[in-house]
Amino acid sequence: MAYGFIGLGNLGGHLAASLLREGFEVVLTDIDPALGQRHLADGAIWADTPAELATQCDTIITCLPSPAVTEAVLAQFLPAARSGAVWIEMSTLGRDDILRLADVAAEACVQTMEAPVTGGVHLAAQGKITVLAGGDEEIFEAHKPAFQAMGDRIFHMGPLGSAAVIKVITNMLAFIHLVADGEALMLAKRAGLDLGQAWEAIAASSGSSFVHETEGQLILNGSYDVAFSMDLALKDLGFAMGFGREFGVPLDLAGLVNQTFVRGREAYGGDAQSTQIVKLLEDLLQTDLRAPGYPERLE
Template structure:
């Protein structure tokens, strides 16, 4: 088997676990692949069954027709789906993952969702003797493929320590940042920072181009100084070239920023720049850029 969907890496040698992975999207598929490649017994569930079959053909694990059946007898159930509603649909109900999980098992949610749903599901899990960790990720599809994600976790310290070595198979850092919901809140901070950085980078590039500068040269120069950022290093040249058919989609970013706005209304935080950039992303959606990379903010300025 080629394992073409992931980049091989060195995995920490730990005892094999029986795990489930729910959701084989652009992130979940390679993450589950790293778990299988590290020697764990992996059962997957995906709403589109053909994708689950293709994953099994590549990585040699098993698939199940429902989240409940995927989760049965698993030590850890990992999940990476789209939003709060998607998450509830695969966790709750007679065919949801919690219906199949054994006492003492742990549910690890990698979905970027609300802190509210994390707390809700954690309480339900606790009532049936199941641990819960909210664990959104940063690093995009490339990070998932390369096994270099950053994972921000909320939950009980002992439960976190039990899942951390396994989550490290597709991560460069897995960190407990606080109690349940804290992982989701940390991911919101991450997205707030990215939104502001991308808008500033867009304005800088557009300004430089209007002024007649060789912007690839300028970016190479300033990326060695205080203006350096991941966005500049990885997206600067493609923004200059007007290329956006890759990466983290505008539609996904707007979903994440809506979570930020909802949480800010609840906790009273002031996020004026984030609210403005969210509307700029809405403008990009209106011109057909919903699936473009988030660096496409610069399109508004051209």
């Protein structure tokens, strides 16, 4: 089965590479052709446009930065898509977005499955990211081998739209944990503790989290290089706040963290690393959170 893959950025490039590594035939395209060079060396086929890609594949995967980009790319490949083709959307969209766009795809006789991923770019590079799928169970089972090539924990969350909800929930928690971890590390630093030892102690405690154990290292290095931007964080937090209103759940912590990220974007720009949100506290107190021996990027 040939998979078309559109979007070779920080995340998509690794997901496409995982498919190639596991022996899948992959046709690629991206607005930046340079991003596909390493994949071509591994046997991928290049298509100049999403429409050209759609003529060569029965399954088209997209991994793109925003709902607006997804919608624009969908409009490019749908007219050329084969009747009965499957579109797998691996970007993080709102539930209303994926349901609306699935209706558009259905008008072109294209079926839709959502499969956003979570765990970070470093796990995508290892083929160990978590895949959160939503949609028809028969389609899920048909493409489960491809999901297993890209990730090691695969969840079928239910009908279309359900994966969008859980993905936003996981990201909301990650951003809350990130702000909390910055505050915890700053307390340790201002109390005169060795930050490396403090990080280790927290990691071995009931207060640890996935974010502390991963992004916490990038904070201590000072690179903050998690390959995820302030703009993307605010997009996902916006989805979370929308779900809170829709389902009648007061999201007090998420609301505070959303405000913090608004300040972070104002201070450092929308393209800044989301992990730089901790720098707000460092700059306010003129106290850095550096410790030796921590990586610039997660492997």
